[in-house]
Amino acid sequence: MNRLSQIFGAAIIIAIAVVFIVQFRPSTGPVQSAGNTCAVEVRGSCISSIDFNASKNLLAMRSPDENRLRAMGYRRLTAEGLYERWLLNEDAKRLGITVSDDELTSELVAGRVHVSLPADKIRQVGYALSLREDLTRYLDVRNRQTKKFDNKQYEKQIRNITKMSPTDFRDYQRKELIAARMRELIRARVRVGENEAFEQFSREKSTRTLAYVRFDRRFYSDLIVDTSEKAIQAWADNNKEELDKAWEGRKAQYQPECRVTRVLRVEVKPEEAEQGPEAGKAAAKARIEGAVQRLKKGESFADVARSASDDPSAARGGELGCVAKGRLSKPVEDKLFEMKAGDVSDLIETEDGFHVIKLEQIAKDAEAEKIGRQETARDLYIAHESERLAAEAAKQVLAAAAGGKSLEDALAAYMAQLTPAKAKEKEGAAAPGAKAGGAAKQDGNKDAGAKEGGEAGEARAPYTIATHPNRPTVETSLPFNVSGSPIADARDSTEAARIAFQLDKPGDLPKDVVALANGYAVIQLKEKTSASQEQWDKDREFYTSAMRAAKQNDALIGYVRLLKSTIGSEVKYDQNLLKESKPAEDGSGEPPLPLEDEGE
Numbered sequence: 255m256n257r258l259s260q261i262f263g264a265a266i267i268i269a270i271a272v273v274f275i276v277q278f279r280p281s282t283g284p285v286q287s288a289g290n291t292c293a294v295e296v297r298g299s300c301i302s303s304i305d306f307n308a309s310k311n312l313l314a315m316r317s318p319d320e321n322r323l324r325a326m327g328y329r330r331l332t333a334e335g336l337y338e339r340w341l342l343n344e345d346a347k348r349l350g351i352t353v354s355d356d357e358l359t360s361e362l363v364a365g366r367v368h369v370s371l372p373a374d375k376i377r378q379v380g381y382a383l384s385l386r387e388d389l390t391r392y393l394d395v396r397n398r399q400t401k402k403f404d405n406k407q408y409e410k411q412i413r414n415i416t417k418m419s420p421t422d423f424r425d426y427q428r429k430e431l432i433a434a435r436m437r438e439l440i441r442a443r444v445r446v447g448e449n450e451a452f453e454q455f456s457r458e459k460s461t462r463t464l465a466y467v468r469f470d471r472r473f474y475s476d477l478i479v480d481t482s483e484k485a486i487q488a489w490a491d492n493n494k495e496e497l498d499k500a501w502e503g504r505k506a507q508y509q510p511e512c513r514v515t516r517v518l519r520v521e522v523k524p525e526e527a528e529q530g531p532e533a534g535k536a537a538a539k540a541r542i543e544g545a546v547q548r549l550k551k552g553e554s555f556a557d558v559a560r561s562a563s564d565d566p567s568a569a570r571g572g573e574l575g576c577v578a579k580g581r582l583s584k585p586v587e588d589k590l591f592e593m594k595a596g597d598v599s600d601l602i603e604t605e606d607g608f609h610v611i612k613l614e615q616i617a618k619d620a621e622a623e624k625i626g627r628q629e630t631a632r633d634l635y636i637a638h639e640s641e642r643l644a645a646e647a648a649k650q651v652l653a654a655a656a657g658g659k660s661l662e663d664a665l666a667a668y669m670a671q672l673t674p675a676k677a678k679e680k681e682g683a684a685a686p687g688a689k690a691g692g693a694a695k696q697d698g699n700k701d702a703g704a705k706e707g708g709e710a711g712e713a714r715a716p717y718t719i720a721t722h723p724n725r726p727t728v729e730t731s732l733p734f735n736v737s738g739s740p741i742a743d744a745r746d747s748t749e750a751a752r753i754a755f756q757l758d759k760p761g762d763l764p765k766d767v768v769a770l771a772n773g774y775a776v777i778q779l780k781e782k783t784s785a786s787q788e789q790w791d792k793d794r795e796f797y798t799s800a801m802r803a804a805k806q807n808d809a810l811i812g813y814v815r816l817l818k819s820t821i822g823s824e825v826k827y828d829q830n831l832l833k834e835s836k837p838a839e840d841g842s843g844e845p846p847l848p849l850e851d852e853g854e
Contacts, residue, residue, distance in 0.1 A: 294333050
């Protein structure tokens with residue numbers, strides 16, 4: 255019995271010794287299991303927090319600015335990269351792709367370590383983190399004197415940066431290397447033929463230049479649309495159903511009370527603000543005080559607002575309509591709802607300048623509804639009419655140009671027969687300095703300049719056909735390629751470019767107009783350049799390589815997306831690990847990782 259006990263006790267001692275040697279031998283270090291959780295779970299598989307922290311540290315080691323990393327959301331990027339690593343490793347099992355011990359050792363001895371990022375972030379985020387496109391970092395694992403691999407230096411790097419034992423790090427890197435092999439395999443399947451590359455090169459390097467004319471709804475609504483009560487009422491009578499529907503959506507803006515208001519607003523101009531906030535405010539205040547002096551001399555509020563206000567309502571004599579609470583800035587609204595009908599306010603200072611308002615009427619209940627319906631009808635009518643007139647103008651000029659006239663002559667003929675609406679002429683005549691016909695352009699520009707640089711509050715002539723900032727004129731685009739945006743406010747940013755590249759020679763016009771955010775445009779091909787063979791011979795290698803890299807990246811993104819939808823749709827992240835750390839009180843964030851020089 256004693257003999258058996260001695261044998262059994264000796265066996266236990268030997269087993270303990272073996273475990274001790276395995277766990278703590280110098281080449282491996284202690285196994286880190288304390289605090290290990292699942293950072294990512296995919297279909298029952300656990301990606302450990304140890305792997306997460308190692309990846310997080312490797313990704314961050316060349317970016318010591320914790321605030322920048324936090325803004326990038328690099329903890330989530332780390333977790334999503336490990337999720338995609340799991341997907342690629344699982345698919346590698348299906349394909350029989352492995353990494354031998356010798357291959358893994360060769361990578362580690364070279365100091366080359368692999369990490370993972372989401373496929374669709376590799377280019378953008380990888381560049382920001384100073385990662386190579388193959389998602390590798392180089393650690394300095396060489397002896398400083400001999401320049402050869404040094405196991406102690408290697409272990410020091412691994413422990414300091416990843417907090418792993420060399421054995422755990424080796425297992426971690428095996429998974430990363432398999433994922434890297436999978437990425438290489440996916441990318442290697444992409445081919446780019448020279449004809450395909452040249453075709454794309456030609457599309458990108460060939461350019462077009464357009465001549466074009468904008469027909470802006472704002473020009474027509476300000477000057478051309480007949481805004482007489484008769485015209486508005488006629489439209490309302492013919493579109494009662496549309497008007498009723500729109501009124502139901504706006505009713506709350508007028509009920510139970512609204513206030514018919516005009517505004518005179520003078521804002522701080524950028525050139526004035528350059529002299530300092532106080533100087534900018536002082537200049538704006540001087541200008542509105544000049545306008546107020548005109549009011550005191552007997553000019554109507556509408557006339558002064560029309561010629562001196564910076565508000566979009568200036569063209570309507572400062573008319574804001576019937577205003578309910580919640581529509582104006584608080585200082586202006588507070589003042590408005592203290593006033594009585596007929597009152598004109600003192601100066602009201604706001605963040606962007608100064609206001610003077612006039613309360614013309616307080617409307618309640620049935621009266622508020624009547625005004626609200628009238629304003630709704632007016633807004634809808636003007637929107638419809640300005641849209642119609644802009645479209646008809648564009649088609650008329652296009653037809654004239656297609657019939658043989660130059661674009662300039664076709665536009666000139668159209669503008670010559672254009673006359674302002676009578677209601678607009680009446681409004682313009684009431685303003686001091688208003689001119690008619692072609693003479694308005696010179697005088698109007700002079701008055702506008704006087705307002706900006708002359709006496710504070712000086713009257714400015716109202717816009718005419720010749721001076722309106724959105725009047726139709728022939729413009730020329732910059733050269734653009736097939737994916738360019740030659741007209742900035744086109745509804746479809748690339749539509750004009752697409753149409754232009756279908757035109758054969760300079761002077762050609764498309765069959766239809768181009769829709770803009772605020773109207774329509776007529777375009778005409780002005781210049782056409784094609785990519786030359788000389789350019790292609792010079793750039794062939796670089797361009798083909800860049801095109802291949804882009805297609806390879808797209809292929810990888812698509813492949814990973816397919817894996818997510820088939821084998822890895824059930825994924826769960828440890829949200830505690832994904833929380834970005836808060837900056838320290840001194841703004842430094844987390845302590846920086848020890849940085850070592852990368853190898854070559």
